[in-house]
Amino acid sequence: MTENPAPERHWADRVADEVLARGTSQPVIATGISPSGVFHVGHLREILTGDAAARALRDRGAPARLVFVVDDVDPLRKVHRLLDESVYAPQLGRPLFTIPAPEGEGSYADYYLRPFLAALGRLHVDCEVVRAHQLYASGAMDDVAFTALEQQDRIAAILREVTGKEEVKEGWSPWNPLCTRCGRIDKGRVLAFDRARNEIRSRCEACGEESAQPAGGGGKLTWRVDWPARWKALGVSVEPFGKDHASRGGSYDSGERIAREVFGVEPPHPIVYEWIALKGQGDMSSSKGNVLAADELLHVAPPEVLRYVVLKNRPQRAIQFDPGAPFLRLVDEVDDASAAGVDSRALELSRAAGFTPVGVPFHHLVLVAQIARFDLDRTLALLGRGGYGPLDRAAVAERMAMARYWLDRFAPEEARVDVPDELPPAAAALDAPQRAFLGRLADALPALGSADAIQDAIRDLANQEGGPGAKRGFEAVYAALIGRARGPRAGSFIAILGPERVAERFRRAASA
Ligand SMILES: [Zn+2]
Missing domain, CATH: 1.10.10.350 (Arc Repressor Mutant, subunit A)
Structure with missing residues (x-):
């Protein structure tokens, strides 16, 4: 008899080990996304990676908080191809939370954020959503904003050293003032500041307006400074981020030094993650248009399956997501803990409390539901005849709806069956x-x-x-x-x- 080797410790548990070894008693896991376009499955990886770390920490009794910062003070940098150029070109440079939505109520940021938040709800992600504009307006960033302004020469020197470029020019400031007249946040120049009076004086290079505003609501720190400033203001101990920020001379490198040398805090434990590519279409990117919207995927996948995809793969591993036939096997792995190839710890962290498997493999249900022409009673009868049962009617109905969506949108031709009454x-x-x-x-x-x-x-x-x-x-x-x-x-x-x-x-x- 051979013994199975001890399974490798799950990556989320190793993150928890590291964080607890630092003596952190109330870990804060932060994530941040700019709501500049459709939130896709790649963005889900960011949140679900943070969620995995939070679950592993909570498993160990640590009261971990997951914070999702919505970077809605970021300016609109380009008009993506689905937008009306005539409406949005004049909005370039304005913060996303001040720009009108392409349709319906609320801002541009709200428009893209809303379905994503609904998806997070369905995924049972327990997180606090912090809108960056509210974070600034609350005054929580005042102290770090003035510290950055006071130490701007030191920050500029760090940025020059880390990036190896002379990109930090004369007159550079870590503060991007929001123009009170034209609404742009990317053209301001700081003239003076006064911490005691909570006032930053600036001039807009776009329209010439001069104004004096408080830090809260009057602008934002530039990205490379905003990030470490946020680590201090929110007490961040863990942060997942995409590999673009982790490159040599990238924003984590500069953030690490600014955190220690300017804000006097330790940078968070980094979890660098790779991209998710859609099979055959390359890395998902809103500008390339090859995205699978996060909320759309929930029409075909039970929430546990999406979490499982992220948990099963180490963050450093690129995920090739194939919503075709391989997707059915994934659903089956999550339903059946004894299936071949199941990562049991990933599965344990993926399943929400009270999760009960439906009791019939998804690939089988896809076939039976088609033969029963999506009639629930006939489907249940056929399943019963095949030895599946008793089954929960509502659970089967929900999976049937997913099967139907999958067949319409993602299924390969051979998975679709329509048995005609006559000989073909x-x-x-x-x-x-x-x-x-x-x-x-x-x-x-x-x-x-x-x-x-x-x-x-x-x-x-x-x-x-x-x-x-x-x-x-x-x-x-x-x-x-x-x-x-x-x-x-x-x-x-x-x-x-x-x-x-x-x-x-x-x-x-x-x-x-
Ligand atoms: Zn202006």
């Missing part, structure tokens, strides 16, 4: 050995008890002397059933359709 025209093209084989199969079917037995019988009969061979035998089966050369696993398919009914159809095909 393709059956007329079968040759003599194929017809004879279908005839023999029709005689054998009524005595075969299981999907496996049917599958074996097809192969054996097709390979008999004078038979068409396995490949052409299976093609004959699919041609007679659905008029195509390929389809779902034939044994299961016939077992669900009912061997008697299929035998009758094969006889007709054999004599046609």
